[in-house]
Amino acid sequence: MRILIAPDKFKGTLTGVEAAAAMSEGALRVYPDAVVTTLPVADGGEGTLEAAVAAGFEEHMNAVVGPIIKPVGAAWAIHQDTHVAVIETAQASGYLLSEPTVENALRAHSYGSGQLIAAALEAGATEIIIGLGGSAMTDAGSGALRALGLKLLDAHGNLVPLGGGSLLDVATINASGLDPRLAGTKIRMAVDVDNPLYGYNGAAHVFGPQKGADADAVEKLDAGLRHLASLVRAATGVDIDVPGAGAAGGFPSLFTAYANATIERGFDLVAEMVGLDAALNGADLVITGEGSMDEQSLSGKAPIGVADAAHARGLPVVVVAGRITVTAQELAAHGVVAAVSATDVAGSPEAALAEAAMHTARATSEALNGI
Incomplete structure (x- = not known):
């Protein structure tokens, strides 16, 4: 199993690098023999x-x-x-x-x-x-x-x-x-x-x-x-x-x-800069996410850009976010097969924010276990 982890930052809690590390930890709990590649992305602004x-x-x-x-x-x-x-x-x-x-x-x-x-x-x-x-x-x-x-x-x-x-x-x-x-x-x-x-x-x-x-x-x-x-x-x-x-x-x-x-x-510019295409070509599964997966995300934010690029290659996509306010059906249109938020596993937004890395890792494990 080759897993590509390509999140944006979780604004206010985790940088893209920190989010990717937490997701990697959660993924390896479920697939300990997986080859994991982390590739933080961004929309072109901060990050x-x-x-x-x-x-x-x-x-x-x-x-x-x-x-x-x-x-x-x-x-x-x-x-x-x-x-x-x-x-x-x-x-x-x-x-x-x-x-x-x-x-x-x-x-x-x-x-x-x-x-x-x-x-x-x-x-x-x-x-x-x-x-x-x-x-x-x-x-x-x-x-x-x-x-x-x-x-x-x-x-x-x-x-x-x-x-x-x-x-x-x-x-x-x-x-x-x-x-x-x-x-x-x-x-x-x-x-x-x-x-x-x-x-x-x-x-x-x-x-x-x-x-x-x-x-x-x-x-x-x-x-x-x-x-x-x-x-x-x-x-x-x-x-x-x-x-x-x-x-x-x-x-x-x-x-x-x-x-x-x-x-x-x-x-598009960041994806080219970090070599997203080449990374996707070597993956079997893609994990992406951001702090808030909401309606604005569906308008072309980085995680949906990653999901669309993966979906075009027939790769399954897992979304892990601080919170998720869009439906599973909306995400499925972008190739997302599972989505779990840190808020879901923590029990409250306050708890998710207090231990963002821990709950992001837990959310990743839960999402992968659910596939």
């Missing part, structure tokens, strides 16, 4: 870096400017053979690095994420995967590109302050000082949303309140994004208001105009 490191990428740490100026330590990774680097905006520009206040919602920026890109370029990266999610800013990626040489100038030729709240003051975009290595480096933006840059489904309106923006701040941020997009369109002819451009405070948008950047479905 992408961890999945890369688990897949053999070399982790590095850099001191960068956080979303509200204060220096932070941020991790990133590079594969020494392929020269592919992996960066998460949450590491350098994450919402956990700033208080969610109105002032910070307007001031927060992505400059530190640009510093990580610069570090990857310096290390010889020829392709950079950027996992978008968990961000503090709504600056359209302008801070990151400013760290790479882009200048946003006001009507007097002065640099405007960092942050989304200053975008309305931009009169000119000067790209003459951009790092020339950007042109020859493929930048792949991993997103798990399809929100546009601005408007009622855009970065400011949908995600701004989570970052501390009140109604007035949301309107100001949205107007700034709209204004910046019009300047870019006039200067380059590129429309940066496209599906997915609203991820991470609009981070991908400016990159599509000023770098060799594409916006891609996060799970």
Whole structure:
């Protein structure tokens, strides 16, 4: 028996690596002679870096400017053979690095994420995967590109302050000082949303309140994004208001105009990065899961992506999650033959959270025993 274990993180309780270890323990209780392979996955947001490191990428740490100026330590990774680097905006520009206040919602920026890109370029990266999610800013990626040489100038030729709240003051975009290595480096933006840059489904309106923006701040941020997009369109002819451009405070948008950047479905990108296809080809059974297997999961989250890829190969799939709110019939459509939650075996959500690894292992054993 060859078992592939490919979970996403159990947000707030277990990382993808920890969840995979717990599932492996539970699987080996039932099949002690099984050959178990663990391969954590992600949707392209938080957890992408961890999945890369688990897949053999070399982790590095850099001191960068956080979303509200204060220096932070941020991790990133590079594969020494392929020269592919992996960066998460949450590491350098994450919402956990700033208080969610109105002032910070307007001031927060992505400059530190640009510093990580610069570090990857310096290390010889020829392709950079950027996992978008968990961000503090709504600056359209302008801070990151400013760290790479882009200048946003006001009507007097002065640099405007960092942050989304200053975008309305931009009169000119000067790209003459951009790092020339950007042109020859493929930048792949991993997103798990399809929100546009601005408007009622855009970065400011949908995600701004989570970052501390009140109604007035949301309107100001949205107007700034709209204004910046019009300047870019006039200067380059590129429309940066496209599906997915609203991820991470609009981070991908400016990159599509000023770098060799594409916006891609996060799970597909991560699956390619960690070698999911090859791992599935060597498996007899697949176990996947996440913290909450719910209706949102069925819309293309990582575990369902794993299940669909396994199902296409005729492989049975087992789901283990912190909680499960979808039906067995809904999961069966994705090739799932058994599904058990840690909450079920623990008896309550509180108990499941208190001993997440133990109950995840128990849930895995129970699911496999039920097949």
